[in-house]
Amino acid sequence: MLRQVLRKSMAKLGLVLICLMPFAWLCSGIFLDSLGPNPAEYLIRSTGDWTLRFLCITLLVTPLRVIFNMPELLKFRRNLGVLTFFYALMHALCYSVFDMGLAWDEIFADIVKRPFIAVGFAGAVMLSLLAATSFNAAIKMLGAVRWRMLHRLVYAIALLAILHFFWMRSGKQDFAEVFVYAAILGVLLGWRVWHAAHSRRQARL
Numbered sequence: 124m125l126r127q128v129l130r131k132s133m134a135k136l137g138l139v140l141i142c143l144m145p146f147a148w149l150c151s152g153i154f155l156d157s158l159g160p161n162p163a164e165y166l167i168r169s170t171g172d173w174t175l176r177f178l179c180i181t182l183l184v185t186p187l188r189v190i191f192n193m194p195e196l197l198k199f200r201r202n203l204g205v206l207t208f209f210y211a212l213m214h215a216l217c218y219s220v221f222d223m224g225l226a227w228d229e230i231f232a233d234i235v236k237r238p239f240i241a242v243g244f245a246g247a248v249m250l251s252l253l254a255a256t257s258f259n260a261a262i263k264m265l266g267a268v269r270w271r272m273l274h275r276l277v278y279a280i281a282l283l284a285i286l287h288f289f290w291m292r293s294g295k296q297d298f299a300e301v302f303v304y305a306a307i308l309g310v311l312l313g314w315r316v317w318h319a320a321h322s323r324r325q326a327r328l
C-alpha cells in the first residue's frame with residue numbers, strides 16, 4: 124500500500140506541500156503576531172531547528188531505502204535536500220534581516236568575530252553548492268564521480284550544523300537538544316560510512 128502511494132505522480136508534490144507547512148505556520152505567526160515577545164529570535168531559532176530536522180530526514184532516506192528495499196524512496200531525496208537548503212536560507216535571511224538589519228558590513232564582521240556564525244555560514248555555503256548541483260544537468264556537467272565527491276560535503280555540513288547549534292546553546296548551557304541531534308546525525312552518517320565500506324567489500328568478493 125505504501126509503495127503504491129509513493130509511486131503516484133503526485134507523491135512528490137504532496138511531500139513538498141507537507142514539508143512547507145512549518146514555513147506556512149511561521150508566516151501565519153508573523154501576520155497574526157503570535158510568535159511571542161521576541162518574534163525575530165523565534166523565527167531565527169525555528170528556521171534553524173527545521174533545517175536540522177530536514178537534514179536528518181534527508182540523510183534517513185538512503186538507510187530506509189536500503190534496509191526496507193524500497194527504491195521508491197530515492198525519488199524524494201532530492202526534494203528533501205532542496206527543502207533543507209530552503210530552510211537554511213530562511214534561517215540565514217531571518218538572521219540577516221531581523222537581527223542585523225541587512226547591514227552587510229556588520230554581518231561580515233559578525234562572521235569573522237563569532238565562531239558559531241562562521242561555521243553556520245560555512246555550512247550554508249556548502250549546502251548551497253549541493254542544492255545548486257542537485258539537478259540532472261549538473262550531474263552531467265560534473266560527471267558522476269565528481270558529483271558524488273562533491274555531495275560528500277553532506278558529512279561536513281552535518282558536523283558544522285551540530286557545531287553551530289552547540290556554540291549557539293553554550294551561552295545558556297542548554298545542550299539537551301544538541302546531543303539528540305548529534306546522536307541522530309552520528310548514527311545516520313555512521314551507517315553511510317559502514318554501508319559504503321560494506322559495499323566495497325562485497326564488490327571485491
